[in-house]
Amino acid sequence: MIEILTPAQLDRARDTGHLVGTILHTLRARTGVGTNLLEIDRWAKEMILEAGADSCYVDYAPSFGRGPFGHHICTAVNDAVLHGKPHDRRLADGDLLTLDLAVSLRGVAADAAISFVVGGERDAEDERMISTTERALAAGIAAAEPGARIGDLSHAIGSVLAEAGYPINLEFGGHGIGSTMHQDPHIANSGRPGRGYRLRPGLLLALEPWVMDGTDRLVTDADGWTLRSANGARTAHSEHTIVITADGAEILTLTPGR
Template sequence: MIEILNPAKVARARDTGALVAHILQTLRSRSAVGTNLLDIDRWARTMIDEAGAQSCYVDYAPSFGRGPFGHHICTGVNDAVLHGLPHDYALADGDLLSLDLAVSLEGVAADSAISFVVGESRPAESVAMIDATERALAAGIAAAAPGARIGDLSHAIGTVLTEAGYLINTEFGGHGIGSTMHQDPHVSNTGRPGRGYQLRPGLLLALEPWVMADTADLVTDADGWTLRSATGCRTAHSEHTIAITADGAEVLTLPRS
């Protein structure tokens, strides 16, 4: 299903996006050496509940997971890049942490992810990988406008990632979003310009470039959810929810000043 939101629902999506951004930034500020992933999940639950919202992950049970997910946020450490199931692990200095949060507020969802290094260490490879996903995300957003095609966004994202030297996995990518977290159209992280669904105002998309340092292959963890790099290399993931407007694209998951 491809859902086109009316102006009233887009306005509600702005509130949802702002909530997602606030929670992610709060969790980032609290994530220090020694922080347990289960504490991050607990903090996310508290903030979501206090806002009168719902996590899109608790009851999430797609065909590829061992569902339901049962937690409020995805927490990926180092080689874990997608659907990281929170577990009893204390963060160490230099860990690369990815937080992926999708929330529904008043019937409209928003989805965002951030990656950052914990503690004082700044491994060059990790910093470069995070930077590449953030630049690719910015390129995809810049390509989004009424009349553009999904392939234009995919091409923009893929060009940045490829030029940075990363292989691209096409099993998982961005997606439509609205009254539910995952909708059509699929937005691959690489593609051909001029192809695919034509964007129109009211369409919400979650764009999410992610990479692994030296592979494009994933393996599923024993928990049935966490997707890791097949080689054990580090990974990074950046995501924003955007709304297509008459003039271009509005990023909904930026923190409000």
């Protein structure tokens, strides 16, 4: 299903996107060395419920997971990159953490992810990997305009990732979003320009470049959800929800002040 949102729905989408961006910003500021992943999940739950919203993850049970997910946010550490299930783990200095949050407010969902290094220890390759996903996301957003095709976005994203030397996994990528979290069209993180669905104003998309250092192959944890790099290397993931407008793309999930 591909939804084209009405002006009233778009206003609600902006509210949802603002909420997602605000929660991620707050969680990043609260998270430090010694923070437990279950604390992050609890904080996310409190902020979601206080806003009168719903997590898109608690009852999420797709074919590829061992559902329902049962938590309010995805927390992926170091070699984990997608669908990281919160568990009893305290973060250490230098851990690379990805927070992925999808929320529904008044019937419209928004989805975003950020990766960052916890504490004061910094690794140049971690920073390069995070920066690469952020630049790939910006390239995909820049390519999103009325009349463009999904392949144009995939090509823009993939060009940045490939130029930086990262293998690209095509199993999981961006997606349509609206009244539900995951909709058509699928937006692979690499592709051929000029191919696929033609973008129209009112279309909501979640773009999410992610990479693993030195591999494009995933393995699944015993929890049935958390996806990790097959070689145990670090990972990074950046995501925004955007809406196609008459002039281009509007980012809905920016953090406050950006």
